[in-house]
Amino acid sequence: MSALAAVGSVPQQHLASPAAIAVRELVHRYDNRTALNGVTFDVRPAELFGLLGPNGSGKTTMFRILSTLMVPVGGRAFILGHDAARDPSQLRREIGIVFQSQSIDVKLTATENLRHQGHLYGLRGKDLSARIESVLERVGLADRAKEKAENFSGGMQRRLELAKGLLHGPRVLLLDEPTTGLDPGARRDVWQYLRLLRDQDQVTVLVTTHLMEEAERCDRLAILNEGKLVALGTPTELKREIGGDVIVLDVKEPESLSSRIQTKFDMDVRVVGGQIRLERDHGHRFVSDLFEAFPGEIDAVSIAKPSLEDVFIRRTGHRFWSEQEQHGLTTETRRQEKH
Amino acid sequence: MKLTSMSSIVVPRITNHKDELLLPALTLWWREIVRFYRQRTRVVGVIASPVLFWLVIGSGFGSSFRSGAGDQHYLDYFYPGALIMIVLFTSIFTMMSVIEDRKEGFLLSVLVAPVSRSAIVLGKVLGGTTLSTIQGLIFLVFAPLVGIHIGFGSYALVAITVFLVSFALTALGFAIAWPMDSTSAFHAIINLFLIPLWLLSGALFPLSGASPWLRLVMQINPLTYGVEALRQLLYPATGGTLFESMATLVLFSLFMFGLAFLMANRRTTKPAA
Numbered sequence: 001m002s003a004l005a006a007v008g009s010v011p012q013q014h015l016a017s018p019a020a021i022a023v024r025e026l027v028h029r030y031d032n033r034t035a036l037n038g039v040t041f042d043v044r045p046a047e048l049f050g051l052l053g054p055n056g057s058g059k060t061t062m063f064r065i066l067s068t069l070m071v072p073v074g075g076r077a078f079i080l081g082h083d084a085a086r087d088p089s090q091l092r093r094e095i096g097i098v099f100q101s102q103s104i105d106v107k108l109t110a111t112e113n114l115r116h117q118g119h120l121y122g123l124r125g126k127d128l129s130a131r132i133e134s135v136l137e138r139v140g141l142a143d144r145a146k147e148k149a150e151n152f153s154g155g156m157q158r159r160l161e162l163a164k165g166l167l168h169g170p171r172v173l174l175l176d177e178p179t180t181g182l183d184p185g186a187r188r189d190v191w192q193y194l195r196l197l198r199d200q201d202q203v204t205v206l207v208t209t210h211l212m213e214e215a216e217r218c219d220r221l222a223i224l225n226e227g228k229l230v231a232l233g234t235p236t237e238l239k240r241e242i243g244g245d246v247i248v249l250d251v252k253e254p255e256s257l258s259s260r261i262q263t264k265f266d267m268d269v270r271v272v273g274g275q276i277r278l279e280r281d282h283g284h285r286f287v288s289d290l291f292e293a294f295p296g297e298i299d300a301v302s303i304a305k306p307s308l309e310d311v312f313i314r315r316t317g318h319r320f321w322s323e324q325e326q327h328g329l330t331t332e333t334r335r336q337e338k339h
Numbered sequence: 340m341k342l343t344s345m346s347s348i349v350v351p352r353i354t355n356h357k358d359e360l361l362l363p364a365l366t367l368w369w370r371e372i373v374r375f376y377r378q379r380t381r382v383v384g385v386i387a388s389p390v391l392f393w394l395v396i397g398s399g400f401g402s403s404f405r406s407g408a409g410d411q412h413y414l415d416y417f418y419p420g421a422l423i424m425i426v427l428f429t430s431i432f433t434m435m436s437v438i439e440d441r442k443e444g445f446l447l448s449v450l451v452a453p454v455s456r457s458a459i460v461l462g463k464v465l466g467g468t469t470l471s472t473i474q475g476l477i478f479l480v481f482a483p484l485v486g487i488h489i490g491f492g493s494y495a496l497v498a499i500t501v502f503l504v505s506f507a508l509t510a511l512g513f514a515i516a517w518p519m520d521s522t523s524a525f526h527a528i529i530n531l532f533l534i535p536l537w538l539l540s541g542a543l544f545p546l547s548g549a550s551p552w553l554r555l556v557m558q559i560n561p562l563t564y565g566v567e568a569l570r571q572l573l574y575p576a577t578g579g580t581l582f583e584s585m586a587t588l589v590l591f592s593l594f595m596f597g598l599a600f601l602m603a604n605r606r607t608t609k610p611a612a
Contacts, residue, residue, distance in 0.1 A: 067451050068451055069447065069450060089359075089453050089455075092451055092452060093453045097448070097451050099444055099448065101444030101447065102443060102444050102445075103443075103445050104445070105374070107373070107377050112373070115366075116366050116367075116369075116370055119363060119365070119366035120363045120366060120448075120449060120452035122359065122363075122453070124362060
C-alpha cells in the first residue's frame, strides 16, 4: 500500500505506481443490499480493461463510483492518483465517460452536442472547433456534423457518445456497456475504436460488459459476482487455470450420478443448473469411459475448450445468468432497465 | 514521455481550468432556449394558452362577481393575476426538463463534467427564467386592450418584476424537480402546492375581501407580492408600497436559488440517476 500513498502526492507525469486506476477495498451498500463487498484491483496505463459480471454483480455500482457520480460507503478509488470521492473535480478533467444510457441531446446537431460538451470542459473558440472537427472525423461522423442526432442510427448515436467522451482528450476513458443495443457491425466498430485509442493514443480504457465475447477482447479482466472480485487476469490466463476440456452432461438424476462419477473416477464434479460439469484432459476419451461406466444414464454430452463462462462457473459455483435475473427481479436489473 | 505524443494526434488536453461557472452556465442556458424553439408545439402553447385562460376565466367570473376594487371590471382586475399565472406555470414546467434530462441520461454527462453545481443550477434556472419572462412579456402586449397606458419606465419595472417572479419560481421548480425521477410525481406536487399558491396570491380575488386566516396565508405567500407589485405598476391608481413588494420578491428569488443550489449540491452515496 506504500505505492498507493505515493500516488496521491507525486505529480501524475512521474507516477511511481504503474496503476492508471486503483481500486482499494471498495464497499458500497444501497439501503441494506450490499452491492460491492471489498473489491481491489489495478488497471495499468494504456490497457483495455474489462469489468465483467452478470446484472447485480456490482459493476454498474463500480462504474458510478469511478465516474464520481456516487460516493462509496467504504474503501477508495483512484484514477491517475485522484481520489474519486475526495477530489472529484480534479479527476473529472482527466477522464472521459461514455454512459450506457444516451447522454447526447437528440434535439441538437452533432456539432452542437459537442460544442455544449466542450463548453462544460472549459473549451471554446477555435480550439474547440478544431477539436470537434477532429473528433467527428475520428468517429466517422464528419459528413453528418450539421444533422440533428435524432436522425442518426443507433450506431451513429453511440459514436457521437464516444466523440463526446473523447472531446477533451482524456487519458482515461470509462465506458458502461458501450455496445448495448447495437448490431454486430456497429459493435465491432466500437471495439475497433477502443483498440485504436489504446494503441495510438495510449488511453487507458475501462469497459463494463456482461458479454463474454466482448470480455475476450480485453487485455485484462476483472470478473465480479455479487459484489466480490472472483477473478482477475488476462482472458487466456483465466481460461488456462481450467485443466483440459469442459464436459457438460445432461442427465436424468444429476445429483446421484455426479456423486457416483466422483467416487468412481476420483475427480471434482459439479452440478450447475441441473447439468453435470467436469473438467478433464482429453475430454473425448473420458466421455467414452463415462458412457461405458453409466450406460443409459446420459442423455446428451458436450465437450468444449474452456470459456470465460466456465471460469465464472468454476469460481462461483453457478451460471453467469441466474434464474432470478432472467425474471428481472434484482434491484440492479431494474435500475439498469430504467436507463 | 509517451503520453504527450497522443496530444498531437487527436485532441490536446485542456490547459485552462478557470472557467467552471460562466461558460458552462451559458451553454446550459443556450441549450434550454434551443430545445424550446425546436419544439413547435411548445412555442404555440406558450403563447396561446394564457390568452385563452385569461379570456375564459376573466369573462366568466366578470359577469358573476364585482371586484373589490371599486368599479374596476373583473377582466381588468384579473389581468395581473393572469400574468403571474402564466409566469408560474411556464417557470415551473420548464424545470420538468431537469427530470427529463435525468431520465434521458443527458444530466449524467453534465454531472461528471468539471463543472461546479452552481453553474448547473444557474444555467438551467436562467434558461427557464428567460422562457417564462418572454412569455410574460408577450402577454403584456394585451395591456392596452384592458385600458392600461403606462410609461416606458413602468414597463421596465414590470419586466423586472416578471423576471424576479420567473427566477424565483423557476428555482423553486428546479429544487422540486431535482430529486424526482418521474414527471407524474412532479405534476402531483404542482397540483398540491402551486395552484393553491396562485389562488391565494390575490390573483383571483383581493386580499381585503378574504377571511382573517386566509388573509394571513395570503400575506405570507410570496406570490402575493408579485401580484401586488404588478397591480401597482399597471394600475397606478391602486396605490400601495411598491418598494416593499419588490424587496420581498428579491428576497424570495435569493432564497429559492439558495434552495435549488442546496438540492443540487448534495453528493450522496445514492445513485445520481
